[in-house]
Amino acid sequence: MNRVPKIYVIFLLALFSGLLACHPLLPVPEFTSGEADFTNYLAVGNSLTAGFSDAELYLEVQSNSYPALIAAQMKTSFKQPLVKDEYGVLGPHLTLSLSTNCLGDPGLRPVPVTGILDSGNTNNIFQSEGPFNNMGVPGIRAIHLGLPGYGLLNPYFGRFQSSMLSSVLNDAMLIQPTFFTCWLGSNDILTYALNGGNDNNNPFFNISDKAMFESSMNVILSTLTANGAKGVVANIPDISGIPFFNLIPYDGLILDQAGADALTQYYASEGIVFDVGNNPFIIEDLSQSSPGFRPMQAGELLLMSIPQDSLKCGSWGSLRPIPAKYVLNTGEVDLIQQATRDFNDIIANLCDLYNLPLLDMNHYFESVKSGIYFNGINFSSKYISGATFSLDGIHPTQRGYAMIANEFIRVINNRYHASIPWVDVGAYPGVKFP
């Protein structure tokens, strides 16, 4: 019987060893840069690369720009031309607030943030802080990247250019990049789209010339790769996935019987008939002198910049045709989409030429349009609730930018056999509610 007490000892030993064993650990993969060298990471691009959001460039979002997030995951130092405050460089950024509209309806609407514009925002910081790894310049077109003196035209570059006659591309090379991301081309099309198709023929609003776009991108990529740097090139998202062009439906004129009858009578000479329910807005039509207006057609787009009070209370779109500068008509939409296809073809061909991986951002935003789930978050292109787009309806939220950072990381890892860890998307906010 004196053997028996041993069973207690064995039992207790098992209990203690088991307690220690009951904390499973999963080893994490090591970070490696693979065939790439992330020592000097350069980001070239436009407002999307700069970290522009809510209609302005302000410190919080700029600090979490997608290149800054990527650089943090690459564990490489990364200097951005940080702005001074949370207000905005040229004006206030937008914030959500409870307000009443012209109909007296309360609701959450984007309003300019309160505060004071610091006139020193556009003072040049290159001498004290440059050169910079993030060369994203809000508003820049690919065809202007090599333009000397561009800072005179664009204060967002003026504030961190190396000299009065420098170009963005020239300044970008100052950090001697060993690796780069390049996401350009949106503004070569978007400027035209944001201005409702440039009905006044403003030379600054046209879609960039195709040949010029091709040669500019060629110069950009040959310059960036000249010293053997590797990198990734992203292409241009189509406007169909951007809330700015999709928030207001073409047939958003909602009428009751009396309203429909009144408008049908009002437009009797043109034979336009209105029904109860949804009707196409009446828009200005510059292609015909008489009557100079017509109902909007499916596929035509209204811009989010249209004054909401005029639409709701000023009879815009019903008694008064919506001015053409707020409308992309069928021909204009076709031009925009053809240019997007052409420019993306050019980008894809140049990627082949320079042996660079292509990040199909157009495809990514296409998938967001139908809604994707990531880490329990639903990302869609819905305005405000979709988590992807900020209050300006064009630029992503911080959370949206974090998703974009992961898209870059995916392509970099695949192409260069690196193992850059993912950005924690949930750590960055979407639209913030009061």
Add this chain to the structure above:
Amino acid sequence: MPFSLAGGFQVYLQGNRQIAMGLCGVGLVQDAAGLSINPASLSFLKQNSVYLGGNLILANTAYRQQYPGQYTTNSLPSTGTPFNVYANVGLMADKRMQLGVGVYTPYGSSIAWPEGWIGRFAMVETKLQTIYYQPTIAYRISEKLGVGAGFIYARGSMLLRKALPIDGQDGSEGSLSMQGSGNGFGFNISAFYKAGKQINIGFDYQSSVKLLLLNGQADFSVPLSLAASFPDTKFSSSITLPAMLSFGFGYHPSHEITLAFDINYNLWSSYDTLSFDFAVNNSTLKDIHSPRLYRNAVAFRLGAEYLLKNKWAFRGGAFYDMSPVQDGYLTPETPDSDKIGISFGFGVKPIDRLSIDASFLYAEGALRSDTNIESGFSGSYKTKILIPGLSLQFSF
């Protein structure tokens, strides 16, 4: 209360004698704990007894982000304390009829992840507790065959907590907490057959139990401007605790040695969707229908017992338990995978009428990686479980 030991959110800790033998016992006449896994076996117990048992479940799950992510964390330390109480009293000549009642916890699961963890929009904490109350009757038809049946009244409660990806201007993050409790009914029928001097066969069918949670409370925490869109509301829901078919074989090559082999077939496919029907709905607050699409799953169990001088018993066993969770449906709420477990234990009779049984079980889930289709949440999970337990049975 209990962390799920077996597949899905099944616990299956019926008694410490059984646990020590790899959770076998459907084909054995052991003690009052047979009431839960094979009521018919009671009819061969030639005694009255009162049984009290409990276990301590120490479980932990590690999570790792999908490659090449470096985020990793562990679930918060979870200690479940499932218990069981059984009593049986024999009637008629030679106690060929047994009346009994059991209170036990066949299903349950509890897991909590650190607040603010990367998967918080999928799940922060989930807790499912069930208690079965089972009055039982067993009758020995002949010296070879016994039958048994029990009526199950089940009570259950659940808690779900997760973060909502809604950001406040004050830096806050939304959250949702849902709590509810309810009850359900089922039955447990079985047969026990002494096929020979050395061989016993047991069969048990435990019906599914649909727990109706009718008066649940959902509490939303969201920024003030959205409070009207996410009102706190009542909800109703139901959870079907699945039916289980069990076969057990007992083999007694000698008086001292018992070998057992059990198969459980868990009809998990009844767990199709987890739905929450909110009393208040609006354009942002819609009812939840979360697909689970569990599949039926099998567990295999082996156990052995050696008797020493009719006073001591030494036991050991092992099992393999297949996960009912299909690829694409793995959640941090039930990070389930095929499990392999070993157990051992001993029993002692310090006096003739008292049995003390201790058991010790260790189980490990296979490393499993998945992306949940519904939430888009990816990662790998690894679970380890340790369960010591103790039972006392007084016979008279």
